[in-house]
Amino acid sequence: MTPPTGTLTAERILEATEEVLRRHGPAKATVVDVARALGVSHGSVYRHFRTKAALREAVTKRWLDRTSQRLAGIVSMDGTPEERLRAWLAALFDAKRHKAGDDPELFATYTVLTDENVAAVAGHIDELTGQLTRIIETGAEAGTFAVPDPAPAARAVFQATGRFHDPCYARDWTSPGIDEEFTAVVDLLVRGLSSPSP
Secondary structure: OOOOOOOOOHHHHHHHHHHHHHHHOOOOOOHHHHHHHHOOOHHHHHHHOOOHHHHHHHHHHHHHHHHHHHHHHHHOOOOOHHHHHHHHHHHHHHHHHHHHHHOHHHHHHHHHHHHHOHHHHHHHHHHHHHHHHHHHHHHHHHOOOOOOOHHHHHHHHHHHOHHHOOHHHHHHHHOOOHHHHHHHHHHHHHHHHHOOOO
16 A cells, blocks of 8 residues: 655645555445555545545556557557557557556456546547547558548448457457467458459
């Protein structure tokens, strides 16, 4: 747990909240538990987050942002647009698979929280599809991808790969042959992006 020393910041509160959620689960974790872990009054927590719902939304957004920040670097990395697209999709699948496999209790908690926080999830999806749009846009400009409008193409790629990043498919992510299935889907999508429209 976070020691009760130093200035109380939103980041310290979110770190403590994550630990409390891991230990107690989303149904039992309270703001009082978070305050106790920090060695402060629950009023001090409420000065940073006005409600329990706001705190849960902030910790959900922080969790989702870790993925989008990890992927952001791939958008501008060296390599062809196809290489960046493949790397981005693989990194998204890898990030989600690690979240589910490395800490299943916390992943289950965040699955509950993302169901509660539709706005945070919508913002996360907008961020991810925005990153995909930039990759596809550079491909269209370079003549690698034959798409008239990169934004709808990016949304279609995101939706078509949902089995490899939507938490409702988490049980599939350790199935035998899942990596081959992922590669087959990505190959198909790349071919579709590269083919001229009829």
